[in-house]
Amino acid sequence: SQAALHQAQKMEAIGQLTGGVAHDFNNVLQIIGGNLQLLKLIGGVNDSARTRIDTALAGVERGARLAAHLLAFARRQPLQAVVIDPAVVLMDMEEMLRRVLGPQATIVSDLGENLWSTAVDPSQLHNVILNLAINARDAMPDGGTLTIRARNIDSAAAREAELSNGDYLMIEVADTGNGMPPEILQRAFEPFFTTKPTGQGTGLGLSMAYGFVKQSGGEIVLNSAQGEGTSVRIYLRRSAHAPAQEDDVPAPALSGGV
Numbered sequence: 001s002q003a004a005l006h007q008a009q010k011m012e013a014i015g016q017l018t019g020g021v022a023h024d025f026n027n028v029l030q031i032i033g034g035n036l037q038l039l040k041l042i043g044g045v046n047d048s049a050r051t052r053i054d055t056a057l058a059g060v061e062r063g064a065r066l067a068a069h070l071l072a073f074a075r076r077q078p079l080q081a082v083v084i085d086p087a088v089v090l091m092d093m094e095e096m097l098r099r100v101l102g103p104q105a106t107i108v109s110d111l112g113e114n115l116w117s118t119a120v121d122p123s124q125l126h127n128v129i130l131n132l133a134i135n136a137r138d139a140m141p142d143g144g145t146l147t148i149r150a151r152n153i154d155s156a157a158a159r160e161a162e163l164s165n166g167d168y169l170m171i172e173v174a175d176t177g178n179g180m181p182p183e184i185l186q187r188a189f190e191p192f193f194t195t196k197p198t199g200q201g202t203g204l205g206l207s208m209a210y211g212f213v214k215q216s217g218g219e220i221v222l223n224s225a226q227g228e229g230t231s232v233r234i235y236l237r238r239s240a241h242a243p244a245q246e247d248d249v250p251a252p253a254l255s256g257g258v
Ligand code: ADP
Pocket: 131, 135, 136, 139, 175, 177, 178, 179, 180, 184, 188, 189, 193, 194, 195, 196, 200, 201, 202, 203, 204, 205, 206, 207, 229, 230
């Protein structure tokens, strides 16, 4: 539709702009960080100065994380795709989901049978689902249900869902939280768009999810109704190959929450 086209063009333009800025910003941070590291090695640096340097280095690290998320949105993140068995990867995430959602939320795992494999960067997928889980938690302050669902989507179903032709694996993260009014839903993928109080939201969770999925050749669809909940569907292209052996899959990075 016309609205979807306009939205895609807007996201493209924002991606171009933020990608360039984040790249240069990251280079500057590397120079600052490298010199701070060297400063620590120079003789005569006392404890008090060392503490200041460490504080500055922590700031550099936080800035580098923000830049990495922006680069993910702009699709300039180097991805290390491996063929995964989604059932294994998603089951491995259940403990993480439990930890993020806390005791007052129910977690439902609804993984279809014989799920198709997909080629994806496992640590990035982990980060995306972590960020979706954080959003679900924030949308359900009084508890609720988070459902993680996975399905095979054949080309007929893909056509129905208005996706480009082909077979997909769908991963859905759905919550029964507050939901979003249309004017927020419309802007939710934009980098730095957040309705959360300062310090709690960066507005980068959904934008990095968007960039990651697009860069992986997939699609991401956001549905939300106020007072009912939100669903984020990620469509990843089916891989014709068998999943890599467990040992070949790099362990997911521990960072990720923004
Ligand atoms: P952040 O979580 O840091 O605000 P995001 O890009 O992940 O950044 O989300 C942007 C905004 O979209 C949020 O501030 C919130 O208003 C809305 N949002 C995202 N996920 C959900 C959800 N599951 N339920 C309700 N609102 C959401």
